[in-house]
Amino acid sequence: MKLNNNIWLLAILLIGFTACESDDDTLADPLIEETDVNTPTPVYTSGTADFSTxxxxxxxxxxxxxxxxxxxxxxxxxxxxxxxxxxxxxxxxxxxxxxxxxxxxxxxxxxxxxxxxxxxxxxxxxxxxxxxxxxxxxxxxxxxxxxxxxxxxxxxxxxxxxxxxxxxxxxxxxxxxxxxxxxxxxxxxxxxxxxxxxxxxxxxxxxxxxxxxxxxxxxxxxxxxxxxxxxxxxxxxxxxxxxxxxxxxxxxxxxxxxxxxxxxxVPFAPLDPSNPAFGPQIPTLNGIFGQLNQVFAFLESQGVPNATERSIVFSQTAASAVVIKDESLADLSMQIAGVLNASPTFPAFVESFGLPAAAAPVVANLLGFVYGQARQANANDLIVLPSSSIIGTVNADQSAFLQSQGLPEALADQFAVEGVSLPLEDKWVVIxxxxxxxxxxxxxxxxxxxxxxxxxxxxxxxxxxxxxxxxxxxxxxxxxxxxxxxxxxxxxxxxxxxxxxxxxxxxxxxxxxxxxxxxxxxxxxxxxxxxxxxxxx
Missing domain, CATH: 3.40.50.1110 (SGNH hydrolase)
Structure with missing residues (x-):
C-alpha cells in the first residue's frame, strides 16, 4: 500500500499561492514615484559607529x-x-x-x-x-x-x-x-x-x-x-x-x-480516509491494531501504567494521526509478545493472513518488536518537513526484513508502510x-x-x-x-x-x-x- 501523501501538502500550497505569485509579478514592474527636484538628497551618517570595514x-x-x-x-x-x-x-x-x-x-x-x-x-x-x-x-x-x-x-x-x-x-x-x-x-x-x-x-x-x-x-x-x-x-x-x-x-x-x-x-494527522490508497485499508488496519489494543488493555489491567494510551485506531470519517515510535515510552516488546503467544485465539488470527498457525510465535515477536514503543501522534508532536515524502510509502528495508522472517512479499509490504503500519522513526518526529x-x-x-x-x-x-x-x-x-x-x-x-x-x-x-x-x-x-x-x- 502506498499513500498519495502529498495531497495534504498540495492543498496547503494551493491555498494562497495566487497571492504569492501576484506579489512577485508586482516586482517585475515596480511603481516609480516622481520625486520633487527640489527635495534635498538625504545625508546619511554612521553616528558613533564606524562601518568602513x-x-x-x-x-x-x-x-x-x-x-x-x-x-x-x-x-x-x-x-x-x-x-x-x-x-x-x-x-x-x-x-x-x-x-x-x-x-x-x-x-x-x-x-x-x-x-x-x-x-x-x-x-x-x-x-x-x-x-x-x-x-x-x-x-x-x-x-x-x-x-x-x-x-x-x-x-x-x-x-x-x-x-x-x-x-x-x-x-x-x-x-x-x-x-x-x-x-x-x-x-x-x-x-x-x-x-x-x-x-x-x-x-x-x-x-x-x-x-x-x-x-x-x-x-x-x-x-x-x-x-x-x-x-x-x-x-x-x-x-x-x-x-x-x-x-x-x-x-x-x-x-x-x-x-x-x-x-x-506537516500535520500530525495527515491520513485522509477519502484517499483511495488509504481508506479501503482502514478496516484491515483496525483489525490488526485491534489485537494490539486488546493487549494494551490487558497490560494496563495488570498494572502497566497508561498502556491503553498506546492504542491505535484509524478513523473512517476524519483524518487520522500517523503512528510513531516514542522512545520516551517504556519498551513493552517482550510483554506484547508474551501476551500474544499466550492467547489461544492468536494462531487463528495469524492464519487469517494466509500464514500457518505455526508462524504465530514469529508474528507475535515481530509485533512486539515493531510496536513496543509505538503510539499515534498528537498535537504535541512535531512531524518534520521531509517526512512528507515518506509517509504512506513502503519501507523497502523493513519489507525485506519481514520477508526474511517468512512473510510473503505482499504481506511484508502491508506491514511496512511508513507512519501507518510501520511507526515513523525517531528522526522524523520531535516528541x-x-x-x-x-x-x-x-x-x-x-x-x-x-x-x-x-x-x-x-x-x-x-x-x-x-x-x-x-x-x-x-x-x-x-x-x-x-x-x-x-x-x-x-x-x-x-x-x-x-x-x-x-x-x-x-x-x-x-x-x-x-x-x-x-x-x-x-x-x-x-x-x-x-x-x-x-x-x-
Missing part, C-alpha cells in the same frame, strides 16, 4: 543560505550584503563574499557531488523540486579570502574557533566544505580569518545549529545539542575577541524551532521530551547571548521574539504581509528553515533599526517587496 561572522543564516543550498542569487541577498549596501551610504567600504560558482547550488569534491542543487517551486505541480542543473563548485578549488562575509553553513558556535575546520584533509569528519574553499590556510580558524581584516563593525549570528541540528534530526541523537559550558565558552571567546578595542557590532540570538515551517507544516530539551537549551543559550551583548555594550537583535511574532501574528513588510506559512508566507525559503530573500531583507531592516537606535546612525531600510518570497527558477 564590516565583517559578518556566523553560519548559514549569515552566508545567505536558502532553499536548501548556497548559490549566487541567494548570496547577493544575504542580510550582511544588504547591510553593507546601506552601510556604504555612511562610510561603509567594500564587502566581499565567497561566492558559489553558479545559481545551481550544491558542492563537488574531486568532481563528485557532496551536496545537491537548490530547491525551486514548481507552480504547475505546486511542490518544491530540485533545480535542474549540475553543481560546478568544487571545494578542492580553494579561493582564500579575506572575505567580509564569514558565514559558514553548518557551523556551530565552537566550530568558529576550531583549527583545521577548513582543512580538506579533515573532511568530512572534522572540516566544513564551505570553509575549506574560503579559509586563508588549512589550519586557520573562522574567527582568525575574520579578525585578520581588523573589522571596525561586525555582526555575529551563531548558535542556531547548536540546537537546530538536534531538532532537524528529530532528536535521534545523531546531532546532539551543544553542552552549556562549551557554548558559553565559545560565545564568550567570540564576542570578547570581536569586540576588543571597543569595536562596535550587533549580535543576534536563536529563534525557537517551532516558529519555522520545517516543524509546523515533547525532545522539544523540551530544545526549548530549554534555546532559552539558556539566548540568556548567554543577551548577557554578552550587555557586557560588551553591543546592539542586540532578539530574533527569537521577532520570529515568534511573525509565526503568531504575521508581519507587515511594506505592501507585503508575511507569515511563517510554508511557501505562501514569504518569510521562509523552500527548505522550511532558512529565510527567503524577502525574509533576509526583513532581518536586515530589523538590524538597521536596532543599529540606528544603538549608535545614532540614520541608515535607511530597504523595501522588502523588492525581494522575492520564492524562486520559480
Amino acid at each position: 564590516f565583517v559578518a561572522i556566523g553560519n548559514s543564516l549569515t552566508a545567505g543560505f536558502s532553499d536548501n543550498s548556497l548559490f549566487m542569487k541567494g548570496q547577493e541577498v544575504s542580510f550582511p550584503n544588504i547591510l553593507s549596501q546601506q552601510f556604504a551610504l555612511a562610510g561603509g567600504g567594500t564587502f566581499t563574499q565567497p561566492t558559489i560558482n553558479d545559481n545551481v547550488g550544491g558542492l563537488l569534491l574531486g568532481g563528485m557531488p557532496i551536496s545537491g542543487p537548490r530547491l525551486v517551486f514548481d507552480p504547475v505541480n505546486q511542490v518544491p523540486v530540485s533545480f535542474n542543473g549540475t553543481p560546478t563548485t568544487d571545494i578542492s578549488n580553494v579561493v582564500p579570502g579575506p572575505y567580509n562575509n564569514m558565514g559558514v553553513p553548518g557551523a556551530k558556535s565552537f566550530h568558529l574557533l576550531a583549527p583545521g575546520y577548513g582543512n580538506i584533509a579533515n573532511f568530512p569528519a572534522a572540516a566544513n566544505p564551505y570553509f575549506i574553499r574560503m579559509a586563508s590556510s588549512p589550519n586557520a580558524t573562522v574567527l582568525e580569518d575574520a579578525l585578520a581584516q581588523n573589522p571596525t563593525f561586525f555582526s555575529l549570528w551563531i548558535g542556531n545549529n547548536d540546537v537546530l541540528g538536534y531538532a532537524t534530526t528529530g532528536g535521534d541523537g545523531s546531532n546532539p545539542i551543544t553542552d552549556q559550558a562549551t557554548f558559553d565558552g565559545a560565545m564568550t571567546a567570540l564576542v570578547s575577541s570581536l569586540a576588543a578595542n571597543n569595536t562596535n557590532g550587533i549580535i543576534a540570538n536563536i529563534p525557537n524551532v517551532t516558529d519555522a515551517p520545517y516543524f509546523t507544516t 515533547p521530551t525532545e522539544l523540551a530539551e530544545i526549548q530549554n537549551a534555546t532559552t539558556a543559550f539566548n540568556q548567554t547571548i543577551s548577557n554578552l551583548a550587555t557586557q560588551f555594550d553591543l546592539a542586540f537583535f532578539d530574533v527569537n521574539t521577532f520570529f515568534n511574532g511573525v509565526a503568531s501574528s504575521g508581519y507587515q513588510a511594506g505592501s507585503a504581509f508575511m507569515t511563517a506559512d510554508f511557501v505562501t508566507g514569504g518569510t521562509f525559503s523552500l527548505d522550511g528553515v532558512h529565510p527567503s530573500p524577502r525574509g533576509y531583507s526583513v532581518v536586515a531592516n530589523q538590524m538597521i533599526d536596532i543599529i540606528n537606535t544603538k549608535y545614532g546612525s540614520n541608515l535607511p531600510t530597504v523595501n522588502p517587496v523588492d525581494y522575492t518570497g520564492v524562486y520559480l527558477d
Whole structure:
C-alpha cells in the first residue's frame, strides 16, 4: 500500500499561492514615484559607529543560505550584503563574499557531488523540486579570502574557533566544505580569518545549529545539542575577541524551532480516509491494531501504567494521526509478545493472513518488536518537513526484513508502510521530551547571548521574539504581509528553515533599526517587496 501523501501538502500550497505569485509579478514592474527636484538628497551618517570595514561572522543564516543550498542569487541577498549596501551610504567600504560558482547550488569534491542543487517551486505541480542543473563548485578549488562575509553553513558556535575546520584533509569528519574553499590556510580558524581584516563593525549570528541540528534530526541523537559550558565558552571567546578595542557590532540570538515551517507544516494527522490508497485499508488496519489494543488493555489491567494510551485506531470519517515510535515510552516488546503467544485465539488470527498457525510465535515477536514503543501522534508532536515524502510509502528495508522472517512479499509490504503500519522513526518526529530539551537549551543559550551583548555594550537583535511574532501574528513588510506559512508566507525559503530573500531583507531592516537606535546612525531600510518570497527558477 502506498499513500498519495502529498495531497495534504498540495492543498496547503494551493491555498494562497495566487497571492504569492501576484506579489512577485508586482516586482517585475515596480511603481516609480516622481520625486520633487527640489527635495534635498538625504545625508546619511554612521553616528558613533564606524562601518568602513564590516565583517559578518556566523553560519548559514549569515552566508545567505536558502532553499536548501548556497548559490549566487541567494548570496547577493544575504542580510550582511544588504547591510553593507546601506552601510556604504555612511562610510561603509567594500564587502566581499565567497561566492558559489553558479545559481545551481550544491558542492563537488574531486568532481563528485557532496551536496545537491537548490530547491525551486514548481507552480504547475505546486511542490518544491530540485533545480535542474549540475553543481560546478568544487571545494578542492580553494579561493582564500579575506572575505567580509564569514558565514559558514553548518557551523556551530565552537566550530568558529576550531583549527583545521577548513582543512580538506579533515573532511568530512572534522572540516566544513564551505570553509575549506574560503579559509586563508588549512589550519586557520573562522574567527582568525575574520579578525585578520581588523573589522571596525561586525555582526555575529551563531548558535542556531547548536540546537537546530538536534531538532532537524528529530532528536535521534545523531546531532546532539551543544553542552552549556562549551557554548558559553565559545560565545564568550567570540564576542570578547570581536569586540576588543571597543569595536562596535550587533549580535543576534536563536529563534525557537517551532516558529519555522520545517516543524509546523506537516500535520500530525495527515491520513485522509477519502484517499483511495488509504481508506479501503482502514478496516484491515483496525483489525490488526485491534489485537494490539486488546493487549494494551490487558497490560494496563495488570498494572502497566497508561498502556491503553498506546492504542491505535484509524478513523473512517476524519483524518487520522500517523503512528510513531516514542522512545520516551517504556519498551513493552517482550510483554506484547508474551501476551500474544499466550492467547489461544492468536494462531487463528495469524492464519487469517494466509500464514500457518505455526508462524504465530514469529508474528507475535515481530509485533512486539515493531510496536513496543509505538503510539499515534498528537498535537504535541512535531512531524518534520521531509517526512512528507515518506509517509504512506513502503519501507523497502523493513519489507525485506519481514520477508526474511517468512512473510510473503505482499504481506511484508502491508506491514511496512511508513507512519501507518510501520511507526515513523525517531528522526522524523520531535516528541515533547525532545522539544523540551530544545526549548530549554534555546532559552539558556539566548540568556548567554543577551548577557554578552550587555557586557560588551553591543546592539542586540532578539530574533527569537521577532520570529515568534511573525509565526503568531504575521508581519507587515511594506505592501507585503508575511507569515511563517510554508511557501505562501514569504518569510521562509523552500527548505522550511532558512529565510527567503524577502525574509533576509526583513532581518536586515530589523538590524538597521536596532543599529540606528544603538549608535545614532540614520541608515535607511530597504523595501522588502523588492525581494522575492520564492524562486520559480
